[in-house]
Amino acid sequence: MRSIRSKHYIGIALALELIFGVARADVNLPVVVTGDAVNAPLTQQVGRAAQGRVIVLSRQIGNCLICHAVPNEAKELAQGNVGPALSGVGGRLSEGQIRLRLIDQSRLNPRTIMPPYYRTNGLTNVAAQFVGKSVLDAQQIEDVVAYLVSLKE
Amino acid sequence: MRYKLGICVFVGVLTGADVAAQQRPATPLPGSVFQSPEARAMQSDDTSNPAMLWVEKGRSLWTKSDGATGKSCASCHGDLQTVMKGVAARYPLVDQKSKTLMNIEGRINNCRTDHQQAPPLPYESNELLSLTSAITYQSRGDVRLVGIDGAAEPFFTQGRALFEQRQGQLNLACVQCHDGQVGRKLRGDTVSQGQTHGWPAYRLEWQSMGSLHRRIRSCSIGVRAEVLPYGAPSYLALELYLAWRGGSLPMESPGVRR
Numbered sequence: 001m002r003s004i005r006s007k008h009y010i011g012i013a014l015a016l017e018l019i020f021g022v023a024r025a026d027v028n029l030p031v032v033v034t035g036d037a038v039n040a041p042l043t044q045q046v047g048r049a050a051q052g053r054v055i056v057l058s059r060q061i062g063n064c065l066i067c068h069a070v071p072n073e074a075k076e077l078a079q080g081n082v083g084p085a086l087s088g089v090g091g092r093l094s095e096g097q098i099r100l101r102l103i104d105q106s107r108l109n110p111r112t113i114m115p116p117y118y119r120t121n122g123l124t125n126v127a128a129q130f131v132g133k134s135v136l137d138a139q140q141i142e143d144v145v146a147y148l149v150s151l152k153e
Numbered sequence: 154m155r156y157k158l159g160i161c162v163f164v165g166v167l168t169g170a171d172v173a174a175q176q177r178p179a180t181p182l183p184g185s186v187f188q189s190p191e192a193r194a195m196q197s198d199d200t201s202n203p204a205m206l207w208v209e210k211g212r213s214l215w216t217k218s219d220g221a222t223g224k225s226c227a228s229c230h231g232d233l234q235t236v237m238k239g240v241a242a243r244y245p246l247v248d249q250k251s252k253t254l255m256n257i258e259g260r261i262n263n264c265r266t267d268h269q270q271a272p273p274l275p276y277e278s279n280e281l282l283s284l285t286s287a288i289t290y291q292s293r294g295d296v297r298l299v300g301i302d303g304a305a306e307p308f309f310t311q312g313r314a315l316f317e318q319r320q321g322q323l324n325l326a327c328v329q330c331h332d333g334q335v336g337r338k339l340r341g342d343t344v345s346q347g348q349t350h351g352w353p354a355y356r357l358e359w360q361s362m363g364s365l366h367r368r369i370r371s372c373s374i375g376v377r378a379e380v381l382p383y384g385a386p387s388y389l390a391l392e393l394y395l396a397w398r399g400g401s402l403p404m405e406s407p408g409v410r411r
Contacts, residue, residue, distance in 0.1 A: 066340050078341035082334050106324070113333065115323035125320040125378045135322060 031118075036108055037096030041145075042118070042138035052147025055140055056086075062136065062144060067113075072151060083114060090149040098148050102141050117141060177400040178332065178346050184354075184408055187336075187345035192357065196409040204286060204355035204407030207279070207362045211287025214280060220271025226284075229268060237291040242404050245393045247304040254308045254389045257285050258364060276383035282362045286353050289406040297350055297404055299396045312394025315387055321378030327391075342411065349395045351408025358411060365392060368410075 031038050041047065055062040057076060064070075069079035070086045089098065100107060105114035116123075117135045136144065185193050195201050216227045230236045245256040248263065255263065261284050262273035274281035301309040316327045330339075331347030338344070352365040359367075366383045369391060373380045381388055 078338070080340050081338045082330075082344070113325065113329045115325065119324075123320075123322060123324055124318060126322050127374075127377050127379050130322040130377050133322070 031103060033100060033107060034096070036100060037094060038099040038103060039096035041142055042099075043142050045139060045142065047139075047142035047144075047146030049143070049146040049150045051140075052143035052145065055136070055144050056147055061140070062117075064144075070151070086148060086151055088151060088153050090151045091153060095145060095149050099141065099145050102136070102144060117144075177398050178335070181348060181398075181400045181402045182335075182346050183402055183405050184345050184348050184351045184410065185405060187343045188409065188411060192409045192411060195355075196351070196405070196407075202355070202407065202409060204353075204362055204409065207283045207286040207353075207355075208290045208407060209287075210279065211283035211285070211290075214284050215287060220265060220269030222268065222270050224269050226264070229264075233287060234291060237288050239292050239295045241289040241292040241406070242295040242297045243299060245308075245389060245396065246300055247308065252304065254305070254386070254393060256365075256384075256389060256392055257288055258366075259384065259389075261285065261288070276364055277367060282353060282364065285364065286362060286407050289353060289404070292404040293406065294403050296401050297396055297399055299393060301393070301397050305393065308390045308393050309397065311387070312390035312392070315391045316394055316398075321373070321376035323376040325376045327372070347395060348399045348402060349392065350399050350402050351405045351410070353406060354408035354410045356410045362407070365395075 031042070032040060056064040056070065057073060059066075064086070065073075065076055065079045067080040067082035068084065068086050069081060070076070071079075072087055073079075093101070101114070103118040104116040105112045106116060115135060118138070118141050120132050120134050185196055188196070195203070199205050212233060214226075215233045216225050218225045218228075227233070241257055244260070245254050247253070248255040248260075251263075253259075258276060258281055261281065265271040265273055274284070299305075319326045319329075327347060330344050334344045335346050336343060349365055352368060353362055354368070355362050356368070364383065366385075366388050369388050370380050370383075
């Protein structure tokens with residue numbers, strides 16, 4: 001099932017690359033960048049905002065609050081301020097724009113401090129247990145996207 | 154006022170890391186500045202600084218015979234306080250004989266194997282931490298001055314490259330946090346300049362004294378990079394670069410860190 005699905009996605013990606021000429025191979029699944037967005041979801045399972053919230057808040061999984069504040073989550077103490085606050089991000093950015101920023105923010109700003117959450121190549125000196133693995137998997141990306149989209153204010 | 158601040162921030166973004174990475178921070182700030190008031194108070198008072206336990210043990214090890222020769226450090230060097238004054242402020246340096254970059258830990262073990270005929274002490278052993286602490290303590294308040302020219306230059310260049318190299322699954326370089334984000338918050342922690350003049354230090358998280366290499370390893374783990382062995386050439390080169398990067402900051406080891 002998975003391989004069929006990924007073949008399916010590769011087909012779409014190749015087709016879109018022909019159309020837009022912007023697909024690049026430096027993420028670990030075919031991802032089509034249109035402008036500053038990745039509009040197509042990475043999975044068939046629609047992103048689940050509640051799961052995404054768990055990932056964002058978890059210090060073990062997304063650990064987003066190490067750098068970002070989400071003032072909506074007032075119970076979370078000591079939120080970081082290296083990156084912008086995420087409140088209202090769903091109003092400022094489209095779903096596709098959020099998706100690209102999670103996948104690989106360096107596409108937009110080569111000097112960004114934001115880690116690539118869905119890229120496995122072009123990295124240096126990666127610890128053995130993480131080689132070939134992205135920080136988040138495709139479903140986790142979609143779940144986080146759904147949560148961030150829900151942060152309208 | 155707000156407008157002026159905005160311009161400053163904007164100019165800062167434009168001039169950015171490329172320039173800053175070639176230089177020391179304009180105003181070097183010791184690691185203690187970024188600690189809690191409690192940790193700073195512990196560091197500034199030797200009677201409450203837990204690291205002084207290691208300094209005291211190091212003092213007694215200095216005069217203890219060891220190895221096949223039965224010599225102690227003092228047998229060759231004499232009085233710790235007299236002869237080690239200011240020495241750690243000049244480390245790491247290139248050892249004339251081996252042509253390798255050597256930090257205080259490396260020098261201690263070099264003395265042990267060459268002059269005491271004793272086995273080297275493992276990194277993070279109480280003995281090595283204690284001797285390193287006691288020796289480094291003798292430079293407290295001294296301006297740090299390390300050589301970066303001549304034989305040291307390739308090590309310095311390597312260290313600077315490592316400081317600027319993105320690495321690990323999180324794809325982060327030292328310079329991005331410790332130059333670009335100084336003073337900002339990573340959860341409850343304040344990002345420091347990564348100054349090393351307080352090391353070895355007592356880290357509250359460890360409930361122990363620890364070496365600078367142990368601290369660097371924590372950053373390697375944090376960015377999910379390969380964690381190198383203690384004393385690895387890369388970490389030594391980074392240690393030299395960081396020592397230089399602190400500029401004229403005085404030595405403050407043994408520090409107390411979160």
